[in-house]
Amino acid sequence: MIQIENHNWQCAICNQNNRYWQNKCQSCKCFKWKFHDILYQSNQRMLDDFDTIEIFDVQYNTLEEAYEPIEILRCKIQLDENSHKVIGSKQYYIKPRLIPLVYINDITQEQADNGVELLDAFQILNDDRNLVIFETREAALKLKAYFELFKKQFPIRRIVDLTSVFPFPNIFNSFGMMKSLKIDYDPDCFGLADCVDSLLDKGYKFKSMMLQTLENPIPEEESRLTGFDYLIVIDYEATCFQDEDNLPQKKRRAQEIIEFPAVVYDINNLKVVKEFHHYIKPVEVPILSEFCTDLTGISQEQVDNGISIQQACELFEIFSQGLHRCIVLTCGDYDMNVLKKEATRKKFEYSNNLKYYINIKKVFPKELRDPNSNRDPGMVEMLQNCNLALLGKHHSGIDDARNITRICEFLIKRGFVFNERMISYTYKN
Secondary structure, rough: OOOOHHEEEEEEOOOOOEEEOOOEEEOOOHHHHHHOOOHHHHHHHHHHHEEEEEEEEEEEEEEOOOOEEEEEEEEEEEOOOOOOOEEEEEEEOOOOOOOOOOOEEEEEEEHOOOOEEEHHHHHOOOOEEEEEEOHHHHHHHHHHHHHHHHOOOOOEEEEEEEEHOOOOOOOHHHHHHHHHHOOOOOOOOOOOHHHHHHHHOOOOOOOOOOOEOOOOOOOOHHHHOOOOOEEEEEEEEEEEOHHHHHHHHHHHHHHOOOEEEEEEEEEOOOOOEEEEEEEEOOOOOOOOOOHHHHHHHOOHHHOOOOOOHHHHHHHHHHOOOOOOOOOEEEOOOOHHHHHHHHHHHHHOOHHHHHHEEHHHHOOOOOHHHHOOOOOOOOOHHHHHHHOOOOOOOOOHHHHHHHHHHHHHHHHOOEEEOOOOEEEEEOOOO
């Protein structure tokens, strides 16, 4: 499994060693992102050196593995010494060149055909005087790659990756930022710009030390974002009850895992290589509710013949041996948190391999999400958005794990990369 301790970072100010997830130095409280652009310290300037902030967001038209920009949102915020104001926001439809037909629900063929050339959306842009913000560095690099496809020079050299400097942890897109900032979602608004405006309202300072060049790799990122060779997709099922089951509230909330499935996907060879599957015998409430059996399809006989959760964790550790550069992936935070709570109640330890994971709901690409919702999609919605059919029974752990694996495979074949920046965790010790 991935050795998280190898990805610790050392503060350049006080030499304190900090854990991967800590965005601030635990000694001097300096932000980790201060050391991302260490090669470019000679270019450091304070916020007052910038006249404006420019925010860009791009929507793509896709056909199989091909993609091209179909819509660009651009917002300009004027900076003064102690204030700021939005002075312009514009939506550009981009005339198709690579994919003639439009496959985006909220953009018509006529709007695209009457759109502007891509370079027109970047007129009067001076990134020496403007602080340019994209949702992620990857979003900027994707647009840059499209320019290079047509042998055009990308007009932006340096950007701020908003997710990497956002003051809340484990935020991977503008939907998560809006939730953190308590911004009401409106599909007709420019969410990324609203997030930047809200941060400025709260006194947040964007500084030149946050800038990342698009021409060269960031030293700290280059050393640790090596990606994975294997995904281990897990989807637990646990005991569940309804009010009419006449159980105390405390017991209804104390869920026990009753199915432990895992599917190992080989990213390099694009195939499932093995599976792990055990039913677990509950001990706190040993009799399954009728509701639980109907929902999951798990029978009382299956759990009565099952193993303990402690045994399952031990067997999983053996099962995962030899899988180098791999990471657990789940559909939500629920799975790893329900294991953490059960282990705490039953006072047993389990491997660090089950404490770090990627939540696919958080990192699912924006271009595949419902544009009218800022809610993270569930498994069924992700399958639909990937044009994949639901196979097996929903809420069967092994069937759900296989379906989530199919979503991952779809994304990987489109060029999506699962990397260490996406890691969540359930323990900090």
